[in-house]
Amino acid sequence: SQQGEEDPQALSIQEGENATMNCSYKTSINNLQWYRQNSGRGLVHLILIRSNEREKHSGRLRVTLDTSKKSSSLLITASRAADTASYFCATDSSASKIIFGSGTRLSIRP
């Protein structure tokens, strides 16, 4: 079973626009992470936000976390063709188990 659920399942936007993906989870967490996966490849870590943080930035990425609503969002600004990929949130229900959501498939149109 998967703890996180991303929304939307698929997103297609024009190059240069911003992309927003949401993640909801079920149980209390210590950290929430976002990963990117290009087709046929492994996942690449993007950003980690701790449960006591509300917002974090890394380059064109902005992540928010609302622990009261058990939700997070990932914003990619000024999207590029290379941002086309699947994006997953991951939560740690314990130190030994990091659980991934079902993912958002992002397509950037040139």
Next chain:
Amino acid sequence: GAGVSQSPRYKVAKRGQDVALRCDPISGHVSLFWYQQALGQGPEFLTYFQNEAQLDKSGLPSDRFFAERPEGSVSTLKIQRTQQEDSAVYLCASSLSGGYEKLFFGSGTQLSVL
């Protein structure tokens, strides 16, 4: 090594055959995770090692699945008597210390059971 290495990259097995998938984590990484990813889905947790100790195997789908990491480095995921529903990409990931940290993933082994 430079990254997490998995082999083979592709594996085709006949139903009923046993397979072994190998994972070489980043040198010095304490934690190692195995995931199963079906097409179009997110990775599903299988098992977790801290050094040579298997601390969580709650995600292994059946007793046909077995994982080991005898010296706290290389890990092997073994699937006995493979079935068609075992067809998936098997991903390995490692992290420097315990959980709660970012994971470094290998490219995965794509298993097809015919």
